[in-house]
Amino acid sequence: MATETKEYSYADVAAHDTKESLYVVIDDKVYDVSQFVDEHPGGEEVMLDVAGQDGTEAFEDVGHSDEAREILSKYLIGNLKRSATDPKPVTTPRSTASTSTDSSSGGLPSFVYAILAAAVAAGGYYYMQLQQQQASA
Template identity: 90%
Template sequence: MATETKEYTYADVAAHDTKESIYVVIDEKVYDVSAFVDEHPGGEEVMLDVAGQDGTEAFEDVGHSDEAREILSKYLIGNLKRSESDPKPVTISRAAASSSGDSSSGGLPGIVYAVLVAAVAAGGYYYLQLQQQQASA
């Protein structure tokens, strides 16, 4: 017998947009990443930028590793039941613009964006290496 998967509406997800309760949609799946917010290598602000939203584009634009995707899978709570009126996925530029408070800037300049992505990737790699060392010790 197959396990029934819970379905969430976009309104259900949108109600969880605080540090204490973060739901995010990635590829039509709903994740409760509240317990991971303090451990996220990119910092809590990155996650809060997409809290309660569809973060698929932001997640993919960063280029998360297979290990990051494996970690994400632990927080899966169900599928998104999307309607035509639901907002589209958040892009990196919109998330960055909203976090800086300047939505008229249209996002970060190219070099800042590149440095930010590299820093997040390096932080993620370092974090995962530490986790593997601790697990094997």
């Protein structure tokens, strides 16, 4: 392992905002997650939304597991060196008791909406197929 940690400016990170070259900042650490985009369980759109930006709030809002954090650690490339002109990080209180399984806070994680949308789409598709079969019989 290298003993020296590379530092990236916010501009350095912002230059990597595509699927092919995707950097994201989580807790002032810089990760090159380009190779993980296609494997991300939430889909590539979720990652592209925070590409080249500070994704700490989005990462914490979902309530990632310890396994997800371990996977993320494999993509660590350095630390963010903030300057006075950089956007300020958005911080939200972190609670281990309230994660993605707690919907009493009024909101559901985005992946729940994606699953619901897929279920409705599949149900609609099968309903249309059934209607076509009945019409041709």
